[in-house]
Amino acid sequence: RHRKGVTVIGLGPMGQAMAGAFLKQGYEVTVWNRTLSKADKLAAQGALKATTAEEALAANPLAILSLTDYDAMYAIRESAQGSLNGKVIVNLSSDTPAKARQTAAWLAGYGAVLLAGGVQVPPSGIGTPGSSTFYSGPISVFEAHKETLNVLTSTDYRGEDPGLAMLYYQMQMVIFWTSMLSYLQALALANAHGITAEQYLAYAKENILSLPNFIEFYTPRLDAGEHPGDVDRLAMGTASVEHVVHTFEDAGLDPSLPAAVLGLFRQGMEKGHAADSFTSLIEIMKQPMA
């Protein structure tokens, strides 16, 4: 039986899960990691352990990179650039869209093609249904290797611009981190009043689960650039966030997250949006950085 081959470079928790998923699907997997001992477990499961990045790249037409960030890739370039010609580099390290674009150009100089990927699940989600990764880069290259990439997660191709996978990834990250921190902020207030995370859980979930309805309601208005104050008004929202900030201050807690939100509401008020919806704040967010 002809076995498909794939190279995995970078064996942190993510790279290990990825190499493991390929092995499980019967791929011939060549692995390399700066700290070589991290390849031992995979070698015991049948992976081929390369001793240099160059050797790992040479083994297969496609290499998955799972490093801390794009800079880590440049850190191993000395030993790798000799075997880049003709290769497809699927970089699943997270970074900025600009870094992905620079890297696509850099790799092109060595005759290699970049597919940038933004993985949206933790290592436990690799090789399991329901997980997804954003991809961007040349469509023909993506299509040619889609089957292999689908071993890891389902694939969501965003477009030719190599920066797009990272752009979508970072769009999701800003929602993830600010939402999770808003949860922690609420929990700090709960804890200050003797309410446990367990006791708060049902309420936190109910609140977060209501958000899709709001997003859907405001979507056509946002795309039309319209912020009518028919269902909510910025002045009302500002008073609401002021109460939130005061509640934290009354409890002797640092209101840093709601205070930042209040700062945006106040800017909107100063810009004359008092009678508009809070969605008018997007006009402030869209202003170029001073």
Ligand code: NDP
């Ligand atoms: P780790 O940071 O644990 O893995 C880092 C890997 O990069 C290791 O193999 C490490 O080698 C290597 N590395 C780092 N710096 C260098 C360097 N200068 N030279 C050579 N190798 C280097 O990350 P994860 O495995 O958790 O994640 C990998 C990528 O996947 C990251 O970009 C992360 O953002 C992304 N991701 C991770 C998720 C997660 O839940 N873990 C979820 C979604 C995306 P060594 O072993 O020698 O240190």
